[in-house]
Each structure stands twice: as C-alpha cells, then as structure tokens.
C-alpha cells in the first residue's frame with residue numbers, strides 16, 4: 001500500500017492536495033469570507049510539492065455549476081465546485097438540480113459560517129457570520145444530491161473526500177454536497193498522510209438479470225413493429241456502438257426524444273429522428289433506454305396493447321415523485337452491458353425475413369423523412385425574420401465535423417444532426433434555464449482542441465447571467481461561439497398558453513403578459529464588451545457568412561463570439 005506523507009499547515013492545504021491526488025483537475029469557485037483558508041492554501045501554492053486543482057473563478061454560482069456540469073459531461077472527470085456558505089448554495093440550486101436529474105457527478109461544496117463566536121482560528125470576525133448560519137444548510141438541497149456531509153474533523157478528511165467522490169461516480173452518478181466550516185479548514189493537521197492511489201473505488205456498473213433479459217427478448221421477438229426510444233444512452237459513450245449494433249442487427253427504429261447526448265449517430269440507417277409520435281401508432285413493443293419521459297401521455301401514447309421494456313441503471317427513475325409509464329419489464333443495468341446480452345437472447349428468436357422486412361420499411365420512412373426535412377429547409381431559406389430551421393441548417397453547414405454543440409432548447413437537431421459520440425450535449429430534463437452558456441465553457445475547458453458552439457434562446461441566454469459568462473470566457477481563455485436564436489420572447493410560455501387555451505383571451509390578445517421580451521439589449525455588444533466578436537443577423541442570406549466570421553474569430557483570433565440572430569416568434573423548442 002502506497003502511503004504519502006504531506007507536511008501541511010492546515011486542513012485546507014491537505015484537502016486541496018487530496019482532491020488533486022484523486023483526479024480533481026478543477027475547483028470552480030465563487031468565494032466569500034469562508035474561503036480564507038482556501039485562498040491562503042492556494043497562495044502558498046505547491047510549496048510542499050503537492051499538486052492542487054486549478055482554481056477557476058466564476059462570478060455567479062449558477063455559472064460555476066453549469067461550467068462544472070459541461071466539464072464533467074465532456075471529460076468524464078469529476079470537478080469540484082465551492083461556493084459561499086448558505087447564500088452561495090442558494091444561488092447554485094438550479095444548477096444542482098440540473099446536474100442531479102442528468103446524473104452528472106460533481107463534488108459540490110460550500111463553506112459554513114464559522115461555528116464559534118471567538119477563540120478558535122477561523123472563528124467569527126464579521127457581522128455576517130451570525131445571520132448567514134442556518135440550522136440545516138444542506139436542507140436546501142438534500143433532496144437533490146446523492147449524499148451530503150459536513151467535514152467535522154481534519155483527521156477524517158481522506159475518508160470523507162473518498163466517500164464523496166466514490167458516491168458521486170457510482171451508478172447512477174450525481175452531485176454530492178460537502179460543507180466545510182471555516183475553523184475546520186483552518187485547523188492544523190500534523191502528520192497528514194494518505195493512501196495514493198486511493199483504496200476506495202466507485203461501484204461497478206450493474207449487469208442485467210438473465211430472467212429479465214429472457215422476458216424482454218420474448219416480447220421483442222413477438223413484436224412486428226418494435227421501436228427504441230432514448231434520451232440519455234449516449235451519456236456513456238460506450239453505449240453508442242452497443243445501441244448502433246443492436247438497432248442495426250434487428251432493424252429496430254430509434255427515436256432520440258429530448259436528446260441530451262448523442263445516443264445514435266444521426267446517419268445511422270435506423271435513426272428515425274427526434275419525435276416519438278412517428279413510431280407510437282404502430283409500435284407493439286417499445287424499448288425505453290435511459291429515458292425518463294419516452295412520450296407525453298396527454299399528447300400521444302402508444303397503443304394500450306403495446307409492451308414496454310425499460311432499461312437503465314435506475315430504470316424506474318426512483319428519485320422522481322411520479323412517473324407512471326407502462327412497464328412490462330424493467331431491466332436494471334448499464335446499457336452497454338444490457339444490449340449485447342439482450343441481442344444474444346433475441347438472436348435465435350427472430351427470423352431473418354422479419355428483420356429484412358423491417359429494414360426495408362425503415363429505409364422507406366427514413367428517405368421520406370429526410371426529403372420532407374430538406375423540403376422544409378428550402379421553404380424557409382429566405383424567410384425574414386429568420387426561421388430557427390434555417391439557423392440550425394446553416395449551423396450544420398458551418399460547423400467543423402469534429403465540433404461539439406451545446407443546446408439549450410433552440411437547436412433543431414433534425415436540421416443540424418450530430419454523428420460523433422460525445423459531440424452533443426442538451427439541457428437537463430430539469431430544464432433549469434441558464435445552463436447552456438456556462439456548460440459550453442466547461443465543455444471547451446474539457447476539450448480545448450474542439451470547436452464548441454452553444455445554441456441558446458434569448459430567454460436562456462438572459463438566464464445564464466451573460467456578463468458573468470462572457471467575463472469567464474475571456475478570463476479563462478475559452479473561445480466559444482454563442483448563437484442566440486432571438487425571437488424576443490419566452491416562446492415556451494406562449495406555446496404553453498396557446499396549448500391550454502387555444503380559443504382563450506390570451507390567444508386573442510396582442511400582448512399577453514409574461515411572453516414578450518421587449519427592449520432587449522444588443523446581445524452582440526454584451527459579448528463585445530468582454531472583448532469578443534459580436535454580430536446581429538437579420539438577413540437570412542447573411543447568416544452563412546456571419547457564421548464564418550464568428551467562427552474565424554473563435555478559431556483564429558481565439559476570441560469568443562456571439563451571433564444575435566433575429567428570428568420568428570414561436571421559437572424552435
């Protein structure tokens with residue numbers, strides 16, 4: 001067993017060194033008085049030879065969380081985030097829920113107001129230390145995190161850090177919360193020594209039960225029109241080839257519903273797009289893979305006779321209070337492990353002719369679908385204000401083949417499809433707005449060689465705390481292209497109102513409240529104010545060249561860029 005001794009003056013120094021030893025590369029932070037021992041530890045630097053996570057400042061907590069989220073999703077590593085006591089935790093909650101519902105592992109930490117009123121190093125020394133203390137600081141987010149704890153004693157540091165990190169990364173992954181009282185961080189820690197590498201590892205992926213596999217195989221073998229619906233299979237990039245092989249082998253159409261990762265390359269012969277409605281009418285068996293909401297029952301549901309199989313590490317989404325989708329078989333298991341085994345069980349049960357017939361039918365539907373999408377692109381090409389369809393189509397032409405897209409709502413993937421695993425990240429099912437811009441910065445941090453493009457609505461952009469975002473992009477040298485699909489409204493609120501009250505007063509009104517965003521600032525100038533390239537685009541013919549200019553700024557000048565694309569009302573999401 002390799003043990004490392006590290007002379008430190010404080011628990012804070014030991015804590016940071018331990019994080020780095022465990023593979024935490026970055027500490028995203030928004031600081032306060034609780035940070036004094038952390039700031040001091042960083043200022044002393046690697047005087048004792050220990051590496052420390054790189055500190056990255058973010059001037060809003062939701063930005064820190066979103067950056068960490070994007071970084072974790074694009075790197076597969078666990079970031080740490082630290083915020084200021086109760087108030088910083090409160091500001092970060094939206095990001096915590098996004099990460100929790102998306103199973104993104106983040107070590108989320110906050111200081112705690114000093115516990116003692118005087119006497120100890122780190123004890124209270126300013127008025128806020130009384131009012132900021134809460135009886136139960138973690139109560140704000142206990143429901144959202146997998147685990148939470150307070151570091152009470154320096155001697156427990158290694159156990160606590162390892163427990164936090166291994167729980168965050170064990171399937172299903174998710175954020176954990178650790179609070180760090182100032183006196184504990186400031187306390188001395190003589191004779192600090194720890195195991196390196198760690199003696200505590202994350203739990204393995206769950207493998208499927210044979211009986212459940214056999215049941216599922218029987219259902220699929222009896223089906224004439226099976227279909228697959230997924231949202232998140234591609235979170236594990238190893239699941240993408242497994243899904244591609246399974247769908248291809250048995251000729252089963254795949255829908256990516258509210259796509260959050262690239263689960264199946266869009267050019268795969270079984271890819272039938274992003275709308276489950278196209279398979280629901282005829283489906284007699286549906287395989288729901290890593291998907292919380294495979295369809296919206298009040299809009300369109302499968303035939304009541306249709307059998308439904310759910311696959312996932314937590315196939316019933318046990319942290320959701322209500323989720324009542326029919327479920328004939330639920331297979332607990334990681335998709336990359338389940339699909340090859342399910343394929344093995346199914347192979348001898350299905351006839352070659354049935355597969356061939358399905359394959360031919362999918363080919364026909366795919367060709368018709370693609371032709372219709374191309375027709376639509378042609379139809380909207382010259383419309384002004386621009387159609388979100390055109391924005392997506394122009395982006396498809398302009399992007400590098402190797403680029404990564406971060407989509408907060410407004411990209412239409414059917415017109416800007418991705419084919420590489422790990423090249424697309426969509427917003428969390430919790431949909432806490434303001435995620436996309438920061439997430440794109442985190443993705444760029446994880447993949448600095450790749451072009452990163454964030455597609456945002458005007459609403460999502462404003463939620464992201466734009467000045468803080470552009471500042472972080474400049475400060476941390478993260479040249480990202482932001483494309484704002486600007487319809488000057490919260491189109492989603494309009495669609496929801498018209499959906500519920502199609503003949504109502506709001507539908508007849510010119511200006512129902514809480515929908516239109518009037519007198520919007522010139523977003524391109526906000527980016528420009530931080531040293532980025534900015535351009536407003538109104539003419540559909542100008543968009544391709546504007547994209548080239550913006551991408552040139554990103555690629556050659558290494559500056560962030562923003563295109564404020566003035567679009568039709570109604571939005572794309």
Ligand SMILES: Cc1ncc(C[n+]2csc(CCOP(=O)(O)OP(=O)(O)O)c2C)c(N)n1
Nearest residue numbers: 432433457458459460489490491492571572
């Ligand atoms: C934190 C948060 N607040 C409010 C909402 C509700 N909401 C969902 S979509 C939306 C409007 C988004 O506007 P925009 O990004 O411009 O896209 P559009 O609907 O116009 O296409 C709002 C306010 C939310 N999802 N998250």
Ligand SMILES: [Mg+2]
Nearest residue numbers: 457458459489
């Ligand atoms: Mg909008």
